Amino acid sequence: MKTVSFTQMSDGTAEDYALLSEIEAAELARFPDRVLSWLRSMDVPSGYQVTRLEHCLQSATRAHRAGEDEETVVCALLHDIGDIIAPANHSEAAAALLRPYISERNYWIVRHHGLFQGVYYFQHIGGDPDAREEYRDHPHYQATADFCARYDQNCFDPDYDWEPLEFFEPMVARVLSPARLPAPTDPPTGHPDSSPAGAELVNPTA
Numbered sequence: 001m002k003t004v005s006f007t008q009m010s011d012g013t014a015e016d017y018a019l020l021s022e023i024e025a026a027e028l029a030r031f032p033d034r035v036l037s038w039l040r041s042m043d044v045p046s047g048y049q050v051t052r053l054e055h056c057l058q059s060a061t062r063a064h065r066a067g068e069d070e071e072t073v074v075c076a077l078l079h080d081i082g083d084i085i086a087p088a089n090h091s092e093a094a095a096a097l098l099r100p101y102i103s104e105r106n107y108w109i110v111r112h113h114g115l116f117q118g119v120y121y122f123q124h125i126g127g128d129p130d131a132r133e134e135y136r137d138h139p140h141y142q143a144t145a146d147f148c149a150r151y152d153q154n155c156f157d158p159d160y161d162w163e164p165l166e167f168f169e170p171m172v173a174r175v176l177s178p179a180r181l182p183a184p185t186d187p188p189t190g191h192p193d194s195s196p197a198g199a200e201l202v203n204p205t206a
């Protein structure tokens with residue numbers, strides 16, 4: 001592969017950076033396939049009665065069958081993509097990965113779903129099930145609560161007839177391309193970093 005001329009970035013030329021832009025564009029084009037490969041790697045025992053991949057497929061299938069739009073279905077499919085690579089803050093990792101491709105609303109849902117899921121079980125592990133009430137007045141509170149109720153907390157059923165990953169692959173390819181990288185002037189998307197410390201850490205994988 002052709003390479004740049006420099007060994008430190010400060011010495012790079014316009015030609016060098018044009019070459020890197022070309023290579024990065026090709027990387028972006030491969031991104032949907034990489035995400036799908038990562039999702040396939042999550043087909044391993046998780047302690048639940050389904051694998052992490054099966055949970056994601058069940059989530060996306062329920063969203064699809066409920067008539068949600070394609071972007072929301074893909075968000076359901078990928079909402080736990082951070083489970084393995086970022087177990088301490090999996091919601092934040094998934095949201096960051098998806099952010100250039102999805103609406104501010106869906107970003108907020110994915111970013112906060114781990115905390116919102118706590119209403120179903122934080123009481124069993126020494127946490128506060130009402131931790132999400134901090135966001136009660138946020139415009140996306142109800143949408144996030146609904147997402148968790150309909151497409152997350154109930155998606156651990158080994159008897160549910162979920163669609164295979166192949167069913168969702170064209171949707172992933174469409175939603176994850178092209179990247180709509182946030183401009184530096186984009187308004188903040190809420191206050192995603194102000195969750196109570198450790199609120200999600202009590203169970204990073206739901």
Ligand SMILES: [Fe+2]
Pocket residue numbers: 079080090091113114204205206
């Ligand atoms: Fe999750």
Ligand SMILES: [Fe+2]
Pocket residue numbers: 055079080152205206
């Ligand atoms: Fe989940």
